[in-house]
Amino acid sequence: MQIEKYTVEQFLFLPEEKRNEMTAIYNLVTFDVDCKTWTFEAVKETQYQLKRQLDYKTMIEIVNRQIKGSLFEIDAHVFFGTFNGIQKSILEITEIENNALGHTPTGDEMIASEEVGGFESFGYLPELDRLAGGDVLKYDEIKKMKWADCFAKLAYDSRQNRYQNKLMELMRKKND
Numbered sequence: 001m002q003i004e005k006y007t008v009e010q011f012l013f014l015p016e017e018k019r020n021e022m023t024a025i026y027n028l029v030t031f032d033v034d035c036k037t038w039t040f041e042a043v044k045e046t047q048y049q050l051k052r053q054l055d056y057k058t059m060i061e062i063v064n065r066q067i068k069g070s071l072f073e074i075d076a077h078v079f080f081g082t083f084n085g086i087q088k089s090i091l092e093i094t095e096i097e098n099n100a101l102g103h104t105p106t107g108d109e110m111i112a113s114e115e116v117g118g119f120e121s122f123g124y125l126p127e128l129d130r131l132a133g134g135d136v137l138k139y140d141e142i143k144k145m146k147w148a149d150c151f152a153k154l155a156y157d158s159r160q161n162r163y164q165n166k167l168m169e170l171m172r173k174k175n176d
Contacts, residue, residue, distance in 0.1 A: 008079045009072040012056060026080035033066055033085035035093055040131075040150040041143035044124035046090050059083050093147070100155040127154060 003025060006014070011022060035043055042065045049058050060071055063083050071079060105113065113119065119126060131150055132138035142150065 003077075006076045007073050008060075008076050011076040011079075012072075022076065023080070026077050027084065029077050029081035030084040030088060031078075031081040033082060033089045035086060035089040036148050038065065038147055039143060040128075040145050040147045043090065043093060043147040044127070046086065047094060048123050050087060050090055062086055097151065097154075100151075101158050103158075130154065130157065 004022070006022065011019065014022065035046065038046075046062055046065065049062055052058070059079075063071055063079055063086065066082055066086060067074065067078075127150075128139055128142060129136075131142045131153060
């Protein structure tokens, strides 16, 4: 069986039923993409976009981070394979971040967060701000850094913070 070949532009102009059929086929294609080599901003923006309802415009923005230039003339299977590879890599990054940086909030922290309206609406700004040491003038510079470098610093700071908290807890117990 031969699969019909379309460019991204041709694919976008297919009738909906045919587009759905081809999407089911293209979603079986996944290329290896390593988003850990991307900039901090590219990874964080992609994580944010993948949490939302996806449309073709957003998918094109995401794939354009990996394949530069006009995507409309490339084969649709390459586009989808790249997108699926990005999605897989971003999921891996998110798991790595959650495992290394994840913090289970205490009851008091949850209450306080709810009372001020939470922090979800700020996206990755809290991480960016931590990396910048609170200096908004450093944001653009940090966004351009490699994700792996930023992650290493955040993971180090997180572990250092847990260490300091544990040390203080042990000292309190010792003094009681």
